[in-house]
Amino acid sequence: MHDSRLLSSTTLPWIAFLAVALAPLAMSSSWTNMAILTLLFVHLCIAWNLVGGIAGQFCIGHSLFLAAGAYTSTLLSIHLGITPWIGMFAGAALAALIGVFIAWLSFRYELPPLSFALVTIALAMLGYLAISSIDFLGASRGLTLPVRGTPAMYQFRSDTTYYVVILIQVIIALALSMWLYHTKIGLYLRAVRDNERAAHAIGVPVLKYKMLAMAISAALTAFGGTFYAQYLQYVEPHTFAGINIVIQIILLTVVGGTGTVWGPVVGPMLLVPAGEWLRHSLGGSLPGVHLLVFGVLLVVVIRFAPDGLIGAFGRARQAWRFRRGATEVVTR
Amino acid sequence: MLEISGLVSGYGRISILHGIDLRVEKGELVALVGVNGAGKTTLMKTIAGLIRPTAGRIAFEGSEIAGEGAERAVAAGIALVPEGRMVFPRMTVWENLMLGGVHPRARPYREATLERIFDLFPRLAERRDQKAATMSGGEQQMLVIGRGLMAQPKLLILDEPSLGLSPLLVQETYGALRKLNADGLTILLAEQNVKLSLAVSNRGYVIENGKIVLTGASSDLARDPATRKAYLGRL
Amino acid sequence: MSAEVLLQATVQGLQMGAIYALIALSMTLIFSVGGLLNFAHGDFMALAMYGALALYQSFALDAYAAAPLLFFGFFLLGFLMFRRLVQPVLAAGVLAGAQLTLGLVFVQENFLLMVFGGDYLSVPTVLSNKNLVIPPLTMPWPLLVGSLLAVVLAAILYVVLMRTDFGRQVRAITQNSDAAALMGIRIDRVQAIAFGIGIGLLGLTGAIIVAQFTLTPAMGLDFTLIALIVMVIGGLGSFAGSMIAGAIIGVSESLGSLLYGGTVGAMIPYAILVLVLLFRPHGLMGEH
Ligand SMILES: Nc1ncnc2c1ncn2[C@@H]1O[C@H](COP(=O)(O)OP(=O)(O)O)[C@@H](O)[C@H]1O
Ligand SMILES: [Mg+2]
Numbered sequence: 002m003h004d005s006r007l008l009s010s011t012t013l014p015w016i017a018f019l020a021v022a023l024a025p026l027a028m029s030s031s032w033t034n035m036a037i038l039t040l041l042f043v044h045l046c047i048a049w050n051l052v053g054g055i056a057g058q059f060c061i062g063h064s065l066f067l068a069a070g071a072y073t074s075t076l077l078s079i080h081l082g083i084t085p086w087i088g089m090f091a092g093a094a095l096a097a098l099i100g101v102f103i104a105w106l107s108f109r110y111e112l113p114p115l116s117f118a119l120v121t122i123a124l125a126m127l128g129y130l131a132i133s134s135i136d137f138l139g140a141s142r143g144l145t146l147p148v149r150g151t152p153a154m155y156q157f158r159s160d161t162t163y164y165v166v167i168l169i170q171v172i173i174a175l176a177l178s179m180w181l182y183h184t185k186i187g188l189y190l191r192a193v194r195d196n197e198r199a200a201h202a203i204g205v206p207v208l209k210y211k212m213l214a215m216a217i218s219a220a221l222t223a224f225g226g227t228f229y230a231q232y233l234q235y236v237e238p239h240t241f242a243g244i245n246i247v248i249q250i251i252l253l254t255v256v257g258g259t260g261t262v263w264g265p266v267v268g269p270m271l272l273v274p275a276g277e278w279l280r281h282s283l284g285g286s287l288p289g290v291h292l293l294v295f296g297v298l299l300v301v302v303i304r305f306a307p308d309g310l311i312g313a314f315g316r317a318r319q320a321w322r323f324r325r326g327a328t329e330v331v332t333r
Numbered sequence: 334m335l336e337i338s339g340l341v342s343g344y345g346r347i348s349i350l351h352g353i354d355l356r357v358e359k360g361e362l363v364a365l366v367g368v369n370g371a372g373k374t375t376l377m378k379t380i381a382g383l384i385r386p387t388a389g390r391i392a393f394e395g396s397e398i399a400g401e402g403a404e405r406a407v408a409a410g411i412a413l414v415p416e417g418r419m420v421f422p423r424m425t426v427w428e429n430l431m432l433g434g435v436h437p438r439a440r441p442y443r444e445a446t447l448e449r450i451f452d453l454f455p456r457l458a459e460r461r462d463q464k465a466a467t468m469s470g471g472e473q474q475m476l477v478i479g480r481g482l483m484a485q486p487k488l489l490i491l492d493e494p495s496l497g498l499s500p501l502l503v504q505e506t507y508g509a510l511r512k513l514n515a516d517g518l519t520i521l522l523a524e525q526n527v528k529l530s531l532a533v534s535n536r537g538y539v540i541e542n543g544k545i546v547l548t549g550a551s552s553d554l555a556r557d558p559a560t561r562k563a564y565l566g567r568l
Numbered sequence: 569m570s571a572e573v574l575l576q577a578t579v580q581g582l583q584m585g586a587i588y589a590l591i592a593l594s595m596t597l598i599f600s601v602g603g604l605l606n607f608a609h610g611d612f613m614a615l616a617m618y619g620a621l622a623l624y625q626s627f628a629l630d631a632y633a634a635a636p637l638l639f640f641g642f643f644l645l646g647f648l649m650f651r652r653l654v655q656p657v658l659a660a661g662v663l664a665g666a667q668l669t670l671g672l673v674f675v676q677e678n679f680l681l682m683v684f685g686g687d688y689l690s691v692p693t694v695l696s697n698k699n700l701v702i703p704p705l706t707m708p709w710p711l712l713v714g715s716l717l718a719v720v721l722a723a724i725l726y727v728v729l730m731r732t733d734f735g736r737q738v739r740a741i742t743q744n745s746d747a748a749a750l751m752g753i754r755i756d757r758v759q760a761i762a763f764g765i766g767i768g769l770l771g772l773t774g775a776i777i778v779a780q781f782t783l784t785p786a787m788g789l790d791f792t793l794i795a796l797i798v799m800v801i802g803g804l805g806s807f808a809g810s811m812i813a814g815a816i817i818g819v820s821e822s823l824g825s826l827l828y829g830g831t832v833g834a835m836i837p838y839a840i841l842v843l844v845l846l847f848r849p850h851g852l853m854g855e856h
Contacts, residue, residue, distance in 0.1 A: 059663060110846045114663070115605055119796060120845050123838040126793060130838075134831035244789065248670050255667045289681030289785070296674035303668045304653055307660030383749060407752030419747040421740050432740050435733055436752035484752065 011179075014263055018175075021270060022168055026161070033160040039273040040167040041229055045246075046254045046265030047174045048221035052100075053251065054259035055178075055187060056214040057194025059114055061247050062103060062121030065128045066096035066219040068242040070226025072132070075144055075236050078154070085155040089227035093220035100219030104211040125244055133238040143237025146230070155231040163232050170228060174221050179262050181217070190214055194260070256302045258309025267310055272298070334359045334519055335380070335411075335488055340389030340399070342379040348387065349375045350543045357488065357521050362514040364530040364551060365523045366560075367540035373523040374416050376540070377492045380521075381413035382406035393488070407436050410487035414480075414494065416523075418473045422466035426457055429465050429476055433483030442485055450479040453509055471502035478509065489513070490521045495529065507533055531555040572704040577826045578819055579705055583715035585818025587777055589810045590718040591791060592798035593725055594773070598766040599804065600742045601759045603662040604654065608672035610791025612767055616642060616774025617783050618680055621691045631693045631778045632713075638771035646767025650760040673789065680785035693779040710779035717776045719811075721769065726807040738762045797841045803851025813851070816840070 025036035045067070052060050073095055074088030103124065107117045133141045150156050157163055181187045189210045192200040201207050230236045240246065257268025275298065279291035306313035335357040343349040349372045357363045367373050378384045380391060382403035391399040393409045406413075412433075421429050430450065434443040451458035454475040460468060465476060474494055481489055491510070495503045503526075511533055514520050524530035531537050531551040539547040539560055547559055554560050591613065598606045616638050620631040629637075658665040690696075695709040729735035737758045740748040749755055781787070798817055802809030817837045825833025844851065 059666070106846065110849065112845065112849070115603075115666075116800070116845050116849060118605070118666070119800060120842055122793065122796070123841045123845075126838045127835055127842075130831055130835045134829075248673065251667065252671055252674065255664075287682045288685060289678040292678035293675060293682050296671060296678055300653070300668065300671040300675060303664065303671055304657055307657050307664040307668075381750060383746065403749040404752045404754050407750070413750050415747065415750060419744055419750075421743045421747060423743055424736070424739065428736055431733070432736055432748075432751050432753075435737060438752075440733075480751075 014266075018266060018270075022171070025164065030160065033164050035274055035277045037160065037164050037167055037232065038277070039269055040164070040171050041225060041232075042250070042253055042269035042273050043266050044167065044171045044174050044225045044228075045222060045250050046257070046269050047171070047178050048218050048225065049247075049250045050254050050259060050261075050265040051178060051181065051190075051218040051221070052214050054254060054261070054264065055182060055194065056190040056211065057114075057260065058104075058107070058211070058214075059118040060103070060121045060215075060218075061118055061244065061251070062125040062128075063218075063222050063250060064125045064242050064244060064247045065099055066222035067226040067229075067246065068128060068132060068238075069093075069096035069099060069219075070223030070228075071230035071236045071241040072138060072144075072226075073223075074155075074227040075146055075230050076138075078146060079144065084153055085227055085231050086153070089224055092227050093223040096219040096223035096226075097216040100215035101212045104215040105208070108208045108211055122244065125242075125247065129238055129242045129244070132242045139237065141238055143235060146234040146236075148234070155227075156234070163228075167228055167232075170224060174224075175262075175266065177217070177221075178265075181214075182262050186210065186213065191260075252299050254309075256299055256309055258311030261309070261311045264309050264311045271310070334394055335521070336390075336392040337380070338390050338392075340376070340379065340386055340391065342375060342384055342386035342389075344375075344384070348543070350379070350386075352389065353540075353543070353545055355538055355545060357519060359519055360514075360517060361536060362510070362520045362522065362534045364534035364537040365521065365540055366525070366527045366530055366537060367523075369525060371540045372543040373525075373540060374492055375543075377413055377416075377490055377521075377523055380406070380490060381411060383413075404436075407484055408438055410438070410485070412481040412484040412486035412489050414477050414489065414491045416492035416496065418470070418477050420465035420468075420473050420476055420480075423464060425462050425464055426468075426476055427461045429480050430457075430483050433480030434485070436484060439483060439485040443483065446483050446485065450482055453482075453512070454479055470497050471499070471505070474498060474502070474506060475509075478506070482513075486518070488519045488521060490523075492523045493525065494522070495524065495526050503529065527560065528555070573826065574823070576705055577822045579707065580711065581819030581822030582815055583707075583711050583818070584822065585815035586715040586718040586722075586811070587773070587814075588794050588798045588818055589802075589814030590722045590725075590769070590773055591795040592802065592810045592814060593722050593807070594766045594769040595795045595799050596804060596810065597725070597729070597738075597762055597769075599799070600738060601650075601762050601766075602655075602658045602665070602741075604658060604763075605662070605666040605669070605796075606766075607666060607669040607792055608676060608788070609669075609770065609795050610793075611673050611676040611788030612642065612646075612770040613774040613791055614680065614783070614785070614788035615676055616771040617691070617778045617781065617787075618684055619771070620775050620778045621684070621689060621783065624691055624693075631691055631775050632695075635772050635775035638775045639768045640771075642771025643764040643768030645764075645771075647760050647764035649767070650763040651756075654763065655756065655759070673792075677785050677788065684783075684785065686785060689783045690781075691778045691783070696779045708780065710777070714777040714780055718773070721772065722807070722811065725765075725769065730807075734758070734761070794837060797837045800841060801844045801851055806851065809851055 025032045049063055052058050070089065070092035073092035074085040077083040077088040077091060078085055103121060112120060132138050189205045192205055193207055193210060197207060226241060253268040253272055254265045256272060257266065258264025276295045279294050283291045283294065337353055337355045340350055340353040341348055353376060365373055375384065379386050382401060382405055385400040389399065390397060393411060398405055398409055421432065430447060431443065434440060434446060456472060457475055457479055460472065465473060494506050498506065507529060510520060522530055522534060531554055534551045537551045537554045538545050547554060595606060595609050598604055619638055620634050623629040623634045624631065654665065657668045695713060698709040700707045700709055700712055729738060737753050740753060741755055741758060745755060794817065798810055798813045802813035820836045821833050824836040
């Protein structure tokens with residue numbers, strides 16, 4: 002009994018996740034690109050969820066962290082020849098620093114949730130506008146990475162290798178997020194989310210944990226940024242510093258279920274492939290039609306399951322158990 | 334006028350009231366007394382349509398209003414003066430009162446009722462344009478009673494109007510209630526303050542743990558040692 | 569730089585500011601309905617602008633004549649949308665509501681992209697490309713008329729909210745919804761109407777300023793952000809505050825881009841927003 006519950010609560014989702022995530026390896030290479038995109042979003046959603054879901058801070062500024070990871074590693078590679086394998090840590094450090102600063106700001110000035118969202122949006126816009134106008138950063142044209150073609154410089158001949166890299170990143174991020182969720186840190190973060198004042202009153206060091214969550218979330222997002230930049234071998238402000246990508250990250254997480262461990266995994270795993278499929282089957286007919294259908298799909302899910310698919314799944318399971326329990330009573 | 338039978342109500346899946354029977358006749362002033370947490374507010378809110386009961390009936394002038402919502406209760410002629418004042422803080426006294434009479438049933442008589450309320454509570458007339466949040470507790474209590482009266486109620490329900498008021502203000506508030514009742518208004522009053530509420534009312538009910546444990550003429554209840562026991566039993 | 573150029577930029581900034589203030593006030597109205605932060609705000613206005621384009625193309629209807637039509641159409645859209653979509657989600661919390669509107673951004677932008685394509689478009693009107701010249705000022709008629717109408721509409725909205733039973737009901741729900749229910753106010757209905765008016769105003773606003781802008785499907789987000797900024801800086805629900813904040817943002821944007829270039833001009837509103845949120849969290853004129 003105890004064993005089976007353990008299996009269903011942690012092991013089973015992992016097995017399911019790995020089975021789905023590894024499937025593209027067995028398929029034709031045309032799937033690899035989609036799989037990479039999916040896993041990249043899983044990674045970014047897991048990162049955002051640490052702050053936006055588990056700690057309940059509605060942050061719209063994650064484009065800053067994505068940009069930090071993408072631009073830092075790219076610039077170091079272009080100008081100093083430093084491999085992105087090292088540059089990614091510089092980018093993550095920079096992102097973590099920005100994240101800690103934002104967390105400090107919100108704590109120091111006691112920003113209520115919606116004000117926090119607005120401050121992060123404004124900072125993100127400032128970052129976007131700055132990047133689009135600074136020539137050293139390529140301005141709105143962007144920067145192209147020189148072709149070096151060696152794994153040591155984070156460049157691979159086959160997409161499959163990129164796929165393996167992002168898969169490993171996702172596994173690390175997921176394990177980290179799971180560990181955080183179930184340890185004292187996650188408990189404290191959730192306490193902060195549910196009632197910051199009460200958490201403070203019972204002795205939770207609110208600022209410290211907010212900073213920690215933000216730093217981890219920012220660093221993970223930056224790793225995603227480095228990966229995406231190296232994969233495209235190209236950075237430009239709209240993709241890497243625009244608000245649109247943050248909106249996508251948030252929506253995908255919301256559809257899966259914010260504040261849960263598996264929500265940010267489920268959301269993108271279902272919807273990114275669905276979006277790509279829509280693009281393939283509808284994209285040729287009219288511009289934007291696949292994104293429209295995709296958007297409607299998102300809205301419908303939010304409408305009927307505001308707590309996401311994980312929440313809806315939990316409710317359905319509970320209702321089923323309840324029904325089964327009730328029949329047991331009757332038969333007895 | 335108001336006839337409640339077998340009422341079960343609460344919050345979510347938790348039942349707080351376990352089968353309440355209570356009636357108020359036209360022209361009466363009825364007191365509902367009970368200690369903190371006995372279920373008075375839950376009962377008042379259920380009558381006023383803010384909480385949907387899970388079982389039982391609430392008949393008002395013969396028609397069933399249980400679970401029909403607050404708008405239906407106001408339309409039927411029930412006004413609740415809620416616990417804890419609940420003024421509209423960033424609006425003036427006048428605006429608060431106008432909102433009290435915003436229901437179509439009361440709207441045509443607003444100006445006339447306003448005059449009556451200003452007669453009853455001259456203090457409100459003086460502070461007509463003051464923001465409600467900036468007034469004292471006693472003034473806010475007068476305001477919410479006035480706001481309740483603006484709805485042209487046939488039955489006025491008050492939930493702990495004496496809570497947090499100085500003895501002098503309590504006297505003033507109760508004087509106003511007595512006057513309103515003498516003018517023909519039916520009143521149901523929930524109170525922890527047994528002595529005072531039984532002194533002004535005709536009949537009373539004692540509620541304990543969501544059940545009515547005693548009922549009778551207020552003067553009898555006030556003398557009945559069981560009332561004291563019901564009270565002390567929980568302390 | 570000559571004084572004339574500065575004056576010109578200031579006047580233009582003030583005129584833009586009046587339009588910003590109107591957009592921010594409709595956002596405030598929607599925010600007052602259960603605390604919904606509407607990230608799709610500007611997208612509704614973009615939709616209205618494209619609506620004006622469609623009406624022009626199909627019926628040769630001038631945007632100014634189409635304005636009342638767009639108001640009623642958008643009122644209906646907002647009313648129904650609130651009932652069927654927004655209200656159930658809002659019941660799950662304001663954050664879920666905000667997330668829903670993020671989804672609507674996606675839907676509307678791509679709807680416009682699908683129907684009208686991604687090219688820059690403009691809508692010819694009776695006032696397009698005409699200027700009013702009062703030396704030393706040259707003012708485009710569309711902007712002048714748009715800003716004057718914006719001030720009038722904002723004033724009407726203010727009067728409706730502050731001086732009518734409907735407005736008092738809206739404010740009562742914002743301040744204490746349980747007490748509002750006790751007054752017999754039908755909260756659902758008042759909220760749906762308020763939301764409808766907010767969206768309807770966006771329909772109207774889109775029509776009266778369309779001649780001043782080139783249309784692209786993604787233009788909405790910029791307006792949303794500006795409206796958020798003006799709403800917050802002005803102090804939630806403060807009419808005078810929104811007007812002043814609109815003027816500050818409009819003028820600083822216009823002077824900023826004149827003196828330091830477009831990017832800095834675009835950055836100034838966000839910088840101001842951050843500073844205001846940190847140091848005057850209730851805005852310039854907001855009530856605590
Ligand atoms: N919103 C609520 N949710 C759950 N339980 C509540 C709520 N409000 C009150 N209660 C519980 O209901 C019981 C009766 O409360 P109440 O009706 O307020 O009593 P009274 O007004 O007599 O003091 C108490 O045990 C209280 O804890
Ligand atoms: Mg009570």
